[in-house]
Amino acid sequence: MQATSYALTLPVMVPLMLAVVIYAVGQRSWQLRNGLSVAAALSSFLLVVQHYRTIMADVTLVAEFPELLPPLGVSFRMDHLGFLVAAVVSFVWLLVTIYSTVYMVKEHAKNRYYPFSVLTLAGAMGVILSGDLFTFFLFFEMMSLSAYVLVIHEETAEAMRAGYRYLMLIPAHTKRFLWRRSCPYCAGAN
């Protein structure tokens, strides 16, 4: 059974919005910044878990936005597997964020780390909850690009080299997804 629920976009949109807020408040107060980062991961987790009863009732949730980014459109979808993975990922992210508030104390550039960590979470949630390969591709690209900043956090020569290699692989990888998405599209169109 399928049901439309636009609340499905919230686990993605809330961290996305909060990332901007975290970057803005990070300049002023580190307490607020760290607190908001944890709150972003927590809210993402809660927003996933709230669908527990619906999913257990064998209902697949979908949210479709065909008008966004025509001609392909954007859609979200949550079934048993999606629910499980989304819940686990956001929960682990919550733990990691709590851990990093302590671990990162001695690190530099924390104002960069937290917003991009939350942005990566938004991308990851988007990848998990995506309803079609095109949406998957969109969020995969977002996740990969923001993860680049986390990869090179050390800014040592070694990290930069690894980061550059990683960055050059992103377009190659993601375009392959687009490719796979397009072939059936092409076959269907003719």
Next chain:
Amino acid sequence: MPEFMHAPVLIVAVLLLAAFITPLLGKRQAATNAVFLGAGVVALVLSVGMTLRVLAQGTLSYPVGGWPAPYGIVVLVDVFAAYSSLVLATVALIIFWFAAFGPREVRHNGAYFTLILLLTAAMQGMVMAGDLFNLFVFIEISSLAAIAIIAIKGTKESVEASFRYLVLSALGSGGLLFSIALIFMITGHLNMDYIRTTLMVTAEQYPLNLLTSIGLMVVGFGVKAALFPMHVWLPDAHSNAPTASSALLSGLVVKVYIIALMRIAYLALGLEIFALFPIRHLFLALSTGALVAGSVFAMVQDNVKRLLAFSTVAQVGCIFLGFGLFNQRAIEGGVLHILNHAVMKSLLFLTAGVIIHQSGIKKLSQFSGLGRKMPLTFAAFTIGAMSMVGVPGTAGFISKLYLALGALDADMLVFAVLILISSLLNAAYYFPIIISAFFGRDSDAEATDPAFAVLAPVAVLAGMVFFFGMFPSLMVPLVRQTALLFVR
């Protein structure tokens, strides 16, 4: 409904009027700016009204002086012309804004603004022209004004670059004039509609004349639009011009000639021409060359403005690719790319100008660490670069997606691969700039973000990159109907 009936001529007339008034104001800076920006705003309002009217009521044909078609000059505004005029008016207004309040690079703003306004008026006239002679007059005005806004910087390099542009552009104009003369010889008309109906009868009797004419036309417009092997003037010209000129030239001027060529193709020559002559194959071959060569040349540049100029060569190839593939999606992609590339390349050129002005650094090898000193400027540059690479959520992604889907629709997988390769090449020369600027070692250069008034137009363009990346549906009705003009 008589609203905006006069918009096609009023847009050109208002810009021309402002062009004539600005030199009179002399040193009164505030008044000059007011006239300059006022003309841009009025043109934009008229263009929006005209577009809405065209969408509601179909093609608007305006007989100048009240003389009917075969005798008088007709201004013909179909969806393609309305879309082009809207793009021109919007992007030009933002560049006007930057020219008025950005860093001063030209001694006489009065004369500079006159030239910019003349150029914009000519471009507006060109996309709406309904007969070939009128079109040619506007082409000449825009070519001369474009050359002048490069040379006005007054440095040795800019004068040399503009002279080279002048020679090649004059060659192109000569070709166009000859081609128009040949068409007039075959048909006896200059009005595009009448040429098309006459050609249906006479084309078979004069195949050689028609072939020569089309060849000259493609070469003439190709030189002016910097289609791949004819692009040699572009890198010097666009990189040595003042910042606002570079943005205007790279963002709008090269594309106007593509629009004019395609308008002639479907209005005057008729779409049968694509079946009779291998124009599409020519476009496909040349745009492949442009996409690869432009990107490869861009990679080895050390001057930021030259890199952007070579990137324009590649992106012009992208637009031609859309018309070469010639199906609904591909043409939609090419037409969308006219807007998207105008927005993102103006953004990149304006930020590059700001960076050069604030830090005095032109060389990419010295950009290391600059991003931390001027974060807002480099954030804008990053947005533009991401759009050039085609990161989802930005405008560049949408047009590349449409082009790739168009290539698949045309069963030409190789061009979909080509687009992916070009995106990868773009990433290979844009991302290192950003990485070294934000994460590189600190250099000695002193630089700060400029005042808000300078950055405001840049911020608007950056916003537009995201806006057209997220909500392309705003332009879709216009773009779809434009594509339908070609593939009926």
Next chain:
Amino acid sequence: MHDMILEMLGRILIPATQLFGAYILFHGHLSPGGGFSGGTIIGASFIFYSLVYRFSDKKHRLKHETSLWFEVGGALIYVGSGLVGILFGRHFLTNQGVFPIGEPGRLWSSGMILLVTLGIGAKVAGTVFKLFQELLEGGAEPDGHH
């Protein structure tokens, strides 16, 4: 330097040239000629004037603003007479029905054409003289700063 021969020649030739130019200009719609040729002749008279008087007398010197006003005024007349058509609810540059046409063959006829010819004449005269000024001053800045 004061050259008697040049000045006497100028006194005769300049008014004669200008009268001839005006004749060509005003008969543009009746006989060969019109804005471009008439304007060039009038512009040539300006050049002659400045050649005769420029070196002797600062007072008689024609200023850059003068040629600028000629140029801009001419262009404004053209665009302005085009806009009159729209004001009267017709098309841009409409002549018939907006301007009094008069009797064909007479000087005051053809409505807007005479007006437009005058605009072109002013513009061309200004441009010809402006080019001369620019060449004379060897690329100096237009507002006189060297």
